[in-house]
Amino acid sequence: MRALFSLFAVAVIIVVVVLAVTTDAGRLFFGTILPYAAIAIFLVGMVYRVIDWARSPVPFKITTTSGQQRSLPWIRNSNLESPRNKWGVLGRMLLEVLFFRSLFRNTKADLKDGPRLVYGDAKWLWLAGLIFHWSFLIIFIRHFKFFVEPVPGWVMMIQNLDGFFQVGLPIFYITDGLILAALTFLFLRRVLIPQMRYISLAGDYFPLFVIGGLVISGMIMRYTPLRVDITDAKLMGVGLVTLDPVLPEGLGAIFFVHLTMLTVLLLYFPFSKLTHMAGVFMSPTRNQANDNRVRRHINPWNPEVKVHTYEEWEDEFREVMKAADMPLEKDTESK
Amino acid sequence: MAESKPKPEILAKVDYQPPGDDWMELPVEIRPGTFNYAANPANAKYLDLPHVRKWQPTDDDWQLPENWQEIILEGLHDRLKKYRSLKVFMDICVRCGACADKCHFFLGSGDPKNMPVLRAELLRSVYRRDFTTAGKILGKLAGARPLTPEIIKEWFLYFYQCTECRRCSVFCPYGIDTAEITMMGRELLNSIGLGIDWITTPAANCFRTGNHLGIQPHGFKDSIDFAVEELEEITGIKVDAPINKKGAEILFVSPSADYFASPHYYTLLGYLALFHEIGLDYTWSAYASEGGNFGLFHSADMMKRLNAKIYAEAKRLGVKWILGGECGHMWRVLHQYMDTMNGPADFLDQPVSPITGTRFDHASSTKMVHICEFTADLIANGKLKLDKRRNDNVNVTFHDSCNPARAMGLFDEPRYCIEHACNHFNEMPENTIKEQTFCCGSGSGIGTDENFEMRMRGGFPRANAVKYVHDKHGVNMLACICAIDKATLPPLMEFWVPEVDVCGIHELIGNAMIMKGEKRTTDLRGEPLPGMEESDADESGEVKEVSEDV
Amino acid sequence: MYDAGKVILGVVLFLAILLFPVWYNLAKGQTDAEPELAEPVKGETCVAPTDYMRSNHMDLLDDWRDRVVRDGERIYVDFTGNKHEMSLSNTCLDCHADKAKFCDECHTFMAVEPYCWDCHIIPEATTAGEVTHGT
Secondary structure, X not given: OHHHHHHHHHHHHHHHHHHHOOOHHHHHHHHHHHHHHHHHHHHHHHHHHHHHHHOOOXXXXXXXXXXXXXXXXXXXXXXXXXXXXHHHHHHHHHHHXXXXXXXXXXXXXXXXXXXXXXXXXXXXXXXXXXXXXXXXXXXXXXXXXXXXXXXXXXXXXXXXXXXXXXXXXXXXXXXXXXXXXXXXXXXXXXXXXXXXXXXXXXXXXXXXXHHHHHHHHHHHHHHOOOOOOHHHHHHHHHHHHOOOOOOOOOOOHHHHHHHHHHXXXXXXXXXXXXXXHHHHHHXXXXXOOOXXXXXXXXXXXXXXXXXXXXXXXXXXXXXXXXXXXXXXXXXXXXX | OOOOOOOHHHHOOOOOOOOOOOHHHOOOOOOOOOOOOEOOHHHHHHOOOOOXXXXXXXXXXXXXXXXXXXXXXXXXXXXHHHOHHHHHHHHHOOOOOOOHHHOHHHHHHOOHHHOXXXXXXXXXXXXXXXXXXXXXXXXXXXXXXXXXXXXXXXXXXXXXXXXXXXXHHHHOOOOOOHHHXXXXXXXXXXXOOOOEHHHHHHHHHXXXXXXXXXXXXXHHHHHHHHHHHHHHHHHOOOOOOOEOOOOOOEEEEOOHHXXXXXXXXXXXXXXXXXXXXXXXXXXXXXXXXXXXXXXXXXXXXXXXXXHHHHHHHHHHHOOOEEEEOXXXXXXXXXXXXXXXXXXXXXXOOOOEOOOOOOEOHHHOOOOEEEHXXXXXXXXXXXXXXXXXXXHOOOOEEEEOOHHHHHOOOOOHHXXXXXXXXXXOEOOOOHHHOHHHOOOOOOOOOOOOOOOHHHHHHHOXXXXXXXXXXXXXXXXXXXEEOOHHHHHHHHHHHHHHOOOOEEEEHHHHHHHHEOOOOOOOOEOOOXXXXXXXXXXXHHHHHHHHHHHHHO | OXXXXXXXHHHXXXXXXXXXXXXXXXXXXXXXXXXXXXXXXXXXXXXXXXXXHHHHHHHHHHHHHHHHHHOOXXXXXXXXXXXXXXXXXXXXXXXXXXXXXXXXXXXXXXXXXXXXXHOOOOOOOOOHHHOOOOO
């Protein structure tokens, strides 16, 4: 149901775009106005989100330790899993952000007869997630060529690596295939695994469909007879980023679908779980060192609390302590 | 509380298929055996807790205060402003599901709301509705729902079916820590008077007398004195166990269960023997006679209130540094909270082992050292005479307690101690130890009789791993360094793997340690000490030799 | 705001990466650039309509190559019925003699690096007669 709703929403957007861009007003709206609005909302929204998170302090150093602490000199500290210093934290964060270290640990529990609980490797989610994110990044970088002139060498290099196998004409980009496969996997596991279906919200399917629409419309433009003239696409791209928007005639509906999928993604981003892109950097269990006993962490709102002081305590128990011949601070009889 | 106890073969049948297709529609069932009783009003009042009243979870009407919604929402708002963790964790979960089958309560119960992701959604759905744009506009479609009394019951059930063990947070790609969410959830529940007794009463006791059990100073002294006598009976050595001794070098703090419960008690005997053997200048404190801190399971403020005693007492007694005994959640507080809450401990010295001279640089600010670190250092420096054969009657496996594992990274120190005290040590499978260790199922204040079924379910993954090494290697002793473990693993073992017993590491050390002048034929439990019962000639010769050194 | 230094650094990096096209164009951009194709040196019509050629010339060339190299065909009948030799060098470059001002104009603009010239020798510009003939 929640999946269908999201699919329906994306379908409606596509139909609206296809119909709207038959008119000049529609082309202006979906080709210029909405993209600018989306970029602004995305950038401001994400920056606002991050600053809003940062407005709350981290009162305690609650590092999740996934490895041996630093203690005695002859015990080997696992600096990447239980960082003793900021380099360890940096390494841990890089492993997390670039290679999804924690997800790599994933296991799948099975209850067998006996009863026997067994934990099998479950790396598919890690692999699909990694492929999806890396492909997205590479595709994103490849698209710089539509927005800048001259095209920098490193963008060309990434593009050429992506088309390394030189299959098809135009050359098939490896990331196009990978991202589609990864998206399919991520979608299928959500609908086919009962627990996944159970925990999934509309907001979990929606971005999958939007990104799916984005990828498929892009591939249609490159690999099928609905190909668009990419020079026009670039003229438009450069026009957008130089605040001199143009709407070349030759760009068909499929181009506007592609552009709108991106626009929708940008608009949706700051208000959704997609903020994990920034949030992962701010997770207090990962971005702090396990040096609690070496460096005192300061809680800016450390409250005054009512405590039971020793004096109050001794006052309450003086008689019994005296009877038990325990040391006292104040001996009543000596008064 | 006289419900018939469940049977292992029934609990072992777990169905992981979620019922229906919408968890928001799933009714909350307060079922005997799966929840904890409400706080005793007198004790809640003693701690000045809000909205104290007589109620029970089984009541239809929980008599929520009139403005309960306002209190909850304001409390949530307040905590979002105070804890970045909460704010980030509310926003960024992608529901990838990696955490789902990492929770011992889900593995043992199959209840979908025990998947960490859904446990967090219980709170997140309310957060979305009142604190996010999407939730305000789209409502249920965005996974938001209005706050109802039913949701409060749901929170009560599931935030007390989480032991704050943090296993899920190890696997989460964003490090989302359900313990953090559960802690916030419990604080919110407490703000409308919905605490549980197993947390409130120990906290009140600890606040008043210094320890969870409410043992008054003279009772505490009796317990320690009794242990000293018992140790003398076993070893023939009378040790000194000073209490509230000013000017001692080290303050020793351990969980109160060590001097009151079994099998903790044998670990206490181990400490006493060890401290005597190395001639440690230390003191116990009757005021800070509790290392454990059930405030951690209640609220940050309560944690601070109870924890304050340790530094205050160290200062009053004028010790140089503090040594901490075997306890799990106690070490979460000591390692991750104490210095921040009640520090700086600038009146203490950098901890240095008076026996080996080792500077404990890793505790230079907090000035508190874990006894396993301390003992491992003694062993490494050859300061202890350990005869591993004396533990030949046990085949040990080690249960990493959640907090020392995932909130401290204390993995190798206890293992080093075990390996030097025992000949037979076998690890459980790698997915069930170290950072992936499974909770005993009864931590964080929910180890009650009325919650028995849920505890057995939650402890199932741990017990199952013990059963594996029991069947494969003949393991018969589960060593651990946590007072809650020592209290709750025995019934768990009795339920799932009846052949396995539970002990602390310093019980093993105490058994293996050759003491100068000792005369012993039994281990700390009063059972025959291997090697000392039959071949008297060999062993007594060795002992005699040692005695002559004295 | 807490951890302001780190957070601001992060935000600046984020914006710098996302807005790369904007500042890159400002810094070294030739944003007025637009491919300008040299007029063919001879000929009235191409082998296919201009619109088609603009976006699909690579398909045609690919097809030609396969037919010549694999099937041994030589003659292409275009949409008006005229016959042409299927040859990049002899036919295409015969009219579009200046690679730099024709092929490269768009290819460079779009960062496309066709592998035509892995085999075909790049003709020396302007006069068709001087083109070295390849297959």
